[in-house]
Amino acid sequence: MSLTPKKARFLEFLRSYQQERGMPPTFQEIMNGLGMSSLGTVNWYVQELEKDGYLRRTQENGKRALELIDSKAESLPLLGKIAAGLPIEAIPNSEWIEVPPAYLLPDHYVLQVSGNSMIGDHIQDGDYVVIRQQEQAEAGETVVALINGEATLKRYYPKAEGIELHPRNPDYPVIQVSPNDDFRIQGVLRCLLRNFE
Amino acid sequence: MSLTPKKARFLEFLRSYQQERGMPPTFQEIMNGLGMSSLGTVNWYVQELEKDGYLRRTQENGKRALELIDSKAESLPLLGKIAAGLPIEAIPNSEWIEVPPAYLLPDHYVLQVSGNSMIGDHIQDGDYVVIRQQEQAEAGETVVALINGEATLKRYYPKAEGIELHPRNPDYPVIQVSPNDDFRIQGVLRCLLRNFE
DNA sequence: CCTCCTTTCTCGTAAGTTCCTCGTAAGTAA
């Protein structure tokens, strides 16, 4: 499944060329760039990598028509941003976020946290959270909850008088869910990810 | 079930090669790396370990097709715990921690944070951090630093008068590195991981 | 201590596969 060193080098060249010049290279440029002396060699690589699923052509016979395919096998969809008291802001051309392979499971997705309502649990603005979609939760778990259409990330505390949703920030109030609120748990927090630099 | 020492050494070589280079070695490379002088020897080990269930091939006759069975291919070694002002407490039979594949690179490893000296950056006790081993850092980056044998995770601020290491917790002092301290940067923080439940 | 026996490990070599490279030439679009 993993690439041979030479194929990896070929892909890496495509990537950096694309990055630097804003367009894919021609076969000739690849040949020179990698020190080959035949276009046949370039073509051989292109076909191989196409077969392996790392490459695609935007048009038949097109010039500069090579396109890299990002492997989405290791990623989960970033469904949107979640902020206290707002609906989940869907991200249109959904990005994909790489996560530890243990979380590559059905019913898992990623949200980006917006705001600081959970700062007491050291979940900060911009962090990514892996969520497992499910409707039940244990007391004390951190859940994505939907109240009257508004989504929020909070700690879940079922009580005799009704459900409480606790933020972890003194500036935000505890939310009391009354029986005539439209309330649903959407998922529970499984993992937090923060990328630096 | 238990391996002979030589077989263990063989497996260990595969593991570290994979970790450092991002791909499995060829038979030739194993031979040189372990100081053998025949490919037959390498082949003997491969067959034995395959029979014992520690190894598998991703393809028949494939090059660089060796794969360790308990796929640590998706993990980085957990080298130890890092606490403010203590040497890194090495974890002997090093565990492996799954990380997002983007961090599966040479020179990357994982530490577990112990203590709350960086709580202001919302890095809390028990969190895992992915570190890239390198000796340089930019101002303001969070680094693993070694001062007189003690390891610590701190923000790095080079000043005219010398280097400052800032904790993110008012209970801890800023560390001033003097020229006669034995000081080294060990690596920089690349990613933070927190697992729930 | 030594001797025999079994298991573990080593060597060299050669054949077999796959991966990669080349040169050349035909095809396609502006």
Place this chain on the structure above:
DNA sequence: TTACTTACGAGGAACTTACGAGAAAGGAGG
């Protein structure tokens, strides 16, 4: 035309697999 992509076949380099002979290492019994 010019600038590029696509196709084909031959061949060498890189790498794996197979085989047979035997050396080292460890344990049991004298």
